[in-house]
Amino acid sequence: MHSVAPPRFTTVGQSVELAPRDPDPDVDSEYSWTVEARPNGSSAVVSDDAVVHFAPDVPGLYRLRLTAPDGERERLVRAFPDVRRTARFELPLPDLPIPHEELESICIMGPFNEQLVGRDRPTYEDGAYVYETKLPPGEHPYGFLLNNDLTEQVRGTLSVPGPRRPRIRLDAEREAGDVLVTADAKAAPDSDYADDELAVEFYIGERAPGALASGEKRVHRVESDGRTVRIPRDEIADARRVHAVAVGERHSIAERVEIRGDDEAGRNRNARTRIHRPNDPPEWAASPTVYEIFVRSFAGETVDTSFIELERRVPYLEWLGVDCVWLTPVLGSPTTHGYHTTNYFETADDLGTRAEFESFVAACHDAGIRVIFDLVINHSSRDHPAFQMSAAGVPEYRDWYVWEEDGETGEAKAQRYFNWERIPNFNFDSLAVRRFLLDVVDEWAGLVDGFRCDVAWGVPHEFWKEVADRVPDDFLLLDETIPRDPAYHEGEFTMHYDTTLYGTLRDIGTGEKPASDVFDALEDAKRVGFPDSAVHLRYVENHDESRYREECGRDALKAAAAATFTLPGAPMMYYGQERGMTEYRGTMRWDDGDEELTTFHRSLCETRDELSVLRDGTVERVEWESDSEAVVAFAREMDAERVVVALNFSERPQSVRIDERIEAEDLVTGRRIPTARRDDGGTHSGTELLVSDVVVVRATGESK
Template sequence: MQHPGPPRFIAVGESLQLSPRDPDPEVSYQWHVERAPESSTVELPSEDPVVEFTPDTPGTFQVGVETPANNYSLTIRVFPGSLAPVTAPGSESGSGGVSGHQSGSARPVARSAGVSGSGSGIRDDTVERGRPRIQLQGDIEEDELVIKANPQTQPDGETAHSDIEVEFLIDDRDDVSPDVVSTTDREMRIPIEAVGRRVRVHAVAVTDVYSVPDSVEFNRDPQPDGGEAIVDTTTPSTDTDIDTQPDTCEDDDGQTGTHNHAINIRRLNEPPEWATDVTVYEIYVRGFVDEAEADTDTDTDTDSTFAALTERLDYLADLGVDCLWLTPVLQNDHAPHGYNITDFFHIASDLGDSEAYESFVDAAHDRGMTVLFDLVLNHSARDHPFYQDAVGNPDSPYHDWYAWRSESEPETYFEWEYIANWNFQNLEVRRHLLDVVDKWMAVADGFRCDMAWAVPNSFWRELRDRVKTRDPEFLLLDETIPYIADFHGGMFDMHFDTTLYSTLREVGRGHADATEILDAIDQRKAVGFPPHAAFMLYAENHDETRYIVECGENAAMAVAGALFTLPGVPMLYGGQEMGQRGRRDALAWDDAREEIYTQYQRLITLRNDISALGVDGSIHSLNHTVVDNEETSVDSERVVAYERRADNESYVCILNFGETPATVTITETNTTTHEDAAESSEPTTVNVNPENLVTGESAASAEGLVVDNVGVFAVTTESNHN
């Protein structure tokens, strides 16, 4: 189906890239504006298959694309420019731009007219503002599908909750008449009898800025051969059987069939459940095993690097790791990191072959591990045969595959001299890369998407729909620095927590107060990430100096505690658990630090065993005092304390980034709560069991709890503070 996808939400002053999906480069596509506000003069270049839409006035636009198979319409809801979010740079076109270019829908519209007035209202301020957030829930009540919105005001915002406006939008790809839909401020209702195979509903919250959209799907899951309906049990979902007469309906491929009804409700932007419970481990494939372990001469019958990696899986299983991120494994220009790819369809010969790679993945699966494939889509190596044919040759069939800075110099970022950026305006490039996605998603459980900020948002939206249609549990993790909230709007499931990473570095170096770690967690909400967004927590990776080198050994032990006790999904970079000091050196297995390994192993076990430490646990800052005495003297700025709660259990976590043990007293809960914590009540005294669950030893002293670097303590009782 070549429909350009879910409709969009943007504001005047923002632009949007539009492209037919699943394109055939051999045919023509024509874009045009079908409907626009009366004052608009926007036109689209009708002969270009990939176009930029830049609205000139608020209102509802409908654009169309003519394809060989059909004509498709796409609704674009445009807000006044004054409602545009001020965020970090993103990429709608693949060549920079402003994030906030969203996908949504716009049939029917349910909101007051107060925000959609005349004039562009383009913002003239550059101060970053907080954004409201929204989460949709689907339900079935009698003979209606019900979509309920839970909007939230931005932190420190002046808008009352009752004044948040919600705009519901039905997907253009779904055949539902606006005449049968009813809406209120917080709710949309659709008669079941008016719905075909499925209906997708999108919504945003609007205050003085619009939110990242959320989406929910009702799917009858028909079988075109007339077989019994299959209910998708993707979590979270609500499965409801509805007894009706069989209907005839058409699926996305134009096939028709008779089916029974079994309606599945799925929140489309929810991360896969498995992905929020894992510990991720990055394997730098050309350094994790040494040459003595892997004979990479594929002309012989000896082992490959992948076979050697397989031999290390039991070590990782014993550590507690259950998700592996491999740095790129495709044919490349021999740079050891592997990101300069010369062949996107074949495994690098120095690592093995496709059979060896797939055997490794199977072995990981046998141990209950998932595997993330490092997907590099922004560029190819300059040694790629397409680039070699194109450079200096305007007549090359591949010349237009690349973006060019000059006749002989390709576009790239940061003056990187070994890569060349793809031209995503070219349908052949998009087709080529979609085929890459199809090939490798079949032998992975998720993609770690390299340089996600540099690839057009329109391509990520298509990629997401493409892989999620085939496997709703497939994980999409974006590398975007700094993170961008809009990337959770129909593009990615999980995000590198770049803000927390930077804060952990500053705290480790002694340049920031340890309590700023909690501010970093709050920042997710402030920039507009919805409550269901997932974050990967990391302190180092293959691009960064090792934390232990930059911040010292005790800070490195403390940061381990941060990764496994803060809300998010922890990630270790290979060797971090053994005290490795070289960034990309071969791992020094013989010099592994047992005490560091034990620290990580215990923390992984704790997070697995205690639900409050996971992504669903709330987090609350704690008032605490660092005691200054002869035995323990640590600056209070080096210590942070917080409480994690879930399932009627609470745990106090203390991190000490100082060089010596800290004696800490917990006085009461702070009235400030963090990241989706419940409404704050009166302060309460916190009583804890003095056993440090990380060490298994008592931390009790006459003056408080003594913490070397990480302490996790069970809360025994809480009483109102009088």
Template structure:
């Protein structure tokens, strides 16, 4: 991995533009807002390329989407957009609606103005040259310190680990958040830390052949100095958290499927070592109890009322008591926020789709339409019963924000369903909103496939659909795909401080056990606990349940399987080298099976080698003699054979975690057909193609 470090002082950002194209600083009275009134300002600076349009197209399944929008929208307010500054050759314009797209035509810096009832708000849009999406994206991390009296900013740009060359054109650009520029307008030529009397947000973006996801810090006055906060960092409780997903209406005993009865099973999760519980939707929904399995069972992803729980599960008080019971066991509760769509039977859609309804004109614009004349709703993947909401309507955003406000103080985090279907600008507003209530509140996205841009002040952790796919490939004979999936995270530009949710099973997928068999399911589960990221178990995965939405098999557990998963949880929490901050390396190994994988995990004071076997029955593995041969999972001795070539050979049934020394620079060669030469992982960033840390400073 290659690094480039850039240093600047805070006062250099005041009045002096960092990037080409220039911009004027807004007059001090342009965005004056009463402190008691939530501001309409559209948020942090936007970063795009010329070949990227800020838009929210209809009918594009799993496409990235965005819009420029006022925050804290009010249904009867007046909003209008304009371009007030742009590069000389630009002819770009914005529309007349309150929420608009933007199609920049030349690189440079643009200033857009949002005129609202609370004043004028200016937004910087930095536009980079056209990009080749096949090129890897750089990453950037921003920090600050007080040196003497000055605030010194340090931004470190890194190239993707699989790319052995530092992009010669890489640079870092720094921006004061448009909302905070007035806090610095009285500064002299040297801005001291003591002169900062209001919080100031700073953003950094690395740019070369491609531009990075932006990083951000917040400078907060602290006496005569400032403290530095990292608003995009995940909550500390996430570090080594083990997640558990339940299909809510199928988890409790089916003769009494209530919150009270679910609480009686929390000891099962506590004994397993679960830290965070994700519940599939439990609000009042059309697909409640009694929904046929061929319709997905009682999934709840088609809400009828976002502000009440399914009455068959209990009351709101019952749910709150369930949360309290979770908290007594130090288990966080994650709410499944489903706001890309509603049920087709929701009262709003009933009005929108019925021309004779008294509220038809109002609610017709609450939804997106494939054919508005015929009132055919826009949906994804043919999900005809869940029409998509229209986030270009301020009323919709206002309504959904009220849902966020209602639940944020009742749970510990949101898992956001179909996050890719909702605009980035909206998720940024939700992120800031929940963080202002609880800085430890978790944001988990379902973006499938995952997009790096959801890391930019939107979500703390992402579903890793690519790893799940790779686990299936390993079970079918391509174990190398697993490390390739881990490597992809950095190559697409996901910041190093963003973890991934790792799973072998979830409510949208056929059970790994049913698809690939018990041995492969155990190996896949072991992979999720030994690779960098947060492991998640889907209810019944640990007990041998085969139907992906079947009732939990209480009283019929596969006890051996349960003990296996308990050992994985224990290992994850007790072996430092398996922790979130530990690095990962490819290691040379040999096995005749293409369903076997080995890699190393590295912490400050510990190195382990993990061997996974996705095949039925044990397989022979050869490694260098730098590994110990006692399995840390079971304390069992592997009884290796020491070969004449200096390698050791042993059998692995499913998984082995072995203490190891640092491998020697040279050593015995493996037989023909061996894995590729070892490639070093950075301790935080994932796979690297080269050893070393060639750094430059500017």
């Protein structure tokens, strides 16, 4: 059964994928798209395929119609002006790490070309390799690959100038039987627009205000302030979803509210109206403490990890104080890491049965711990039977994967990202693939509390939007998108890898950046256009990265971990981080781990759990002075509660002078800390304290 799909928002020059929802691949040929309406001057068309990639050619509104076996559906596509600018990547010969005569080939790779090796090749101009393309304003990481070798590349980040995206939030309330939906639009930090100068465009269901079909009655009106839509209570059944975008130099990520009436026919004025905001995280996932387990390394040296052994260790997770546990893949796979899936509907034989997995989940729930399942659907193992049959040419499986012509041999080759030769990419233009993977989502969504979605950036937005609409309202979707991208918050994911803070904390730990750069990392979310509803996963290491302690040292690790726990978002511990591990996928150090470091991490969990201001409060800069650039201080404030946090990434305790009156108890350790009031009438007034790694203290609120 085809379900209602949201409007799509894009720019000229960027296509959008449109696909049937809940598709039936057995009647693939019965799906067709047509362009019903387009702006003046447009000649945009669609292909004859069931899944289309629609490319608007002029700004404006496009109305497309999908004819499907179960009826017809309309899709609205709003195209804004092209914001891309010419981006020029250069690699001068002096920057080559190998002699020029040893260079047989060179290509460029980055998020802008889906990390595909060999697809785009620079030209040689005046002593440099040059590649030009069009990209939107922002920071664009890239790598020049020498001889197509990922281990031999020159990395960099290209900054494309231009305005960033505004942000918008929708709220809904009941008034005199009607529902009022109000937009709060905020301009980008570098915008020439003030907040109240931004335009707001509302879209009701699949329609824009004023765009009514023949004979359709109006069920809403935009108030004179241009920020509010009024929907009569009697018509809620006809207008359940309200979408909006803020528009300045660019358009924002679209926001959405759902208005749900208990009286489906909309006839009972006394029926209860429920408001749901899909872009908000589930209440339990607004600021949880996450613990990632690299599954097969967790049980110990002499015990093979299984669901039974994991369940036996749930008391440790409960004692540590975590709110949810993310398991690396637990489905059938020939690898220890599990990301090469061979069976999407059965748990791995070495880990145990589905019943044993369900028992582990139940034990976690009994301990108040949610379970996050690693969903790997960008690719499969090349040993999956579907790929084997696709490669062999079996007709009904041939289009399950993306087949391209090999630039060297001219033969067909399955597309892979990076150098992932053993995990070919699924083809989401295939209805059979979409049906198969939606069944995978349905199989596991009813058992666990959320999905961490592997290589989320490699899966089309259209598919993720359908996934988000299929899972329960209290289900968490966490994306692995590197670098993070606010487009994945538009009706898709509510929690995102914070790649910006991760990189900043690494650079602070190695001494390449001052500790005060954490403020710039926090502001980056606003600069790139993440709305306030987005939850950011704050981490210092994971299963794909080297251990922080190995790169930066134990002292810096304590400060970095403390930063993730004292800043807004969802702090994450990677298994063994709290035990002082240095091997990134090594066996958990149960017997010889760092006990003091474990106690430290447990104290961070307890402190965050006890102080709601650390989860929900605002972040404010405070005036501080120190002789070390490895020190930073800030305040968290909510209602009448204010705490001050000081972090020290260096190997030695540092004296920090804070321009606040504070209590002398460190809320992390519970110990009294030595402080001294200094007030010489000049710049040296305030409270002086000694910080080893982190200090969290209450501000008294008294005058300085």
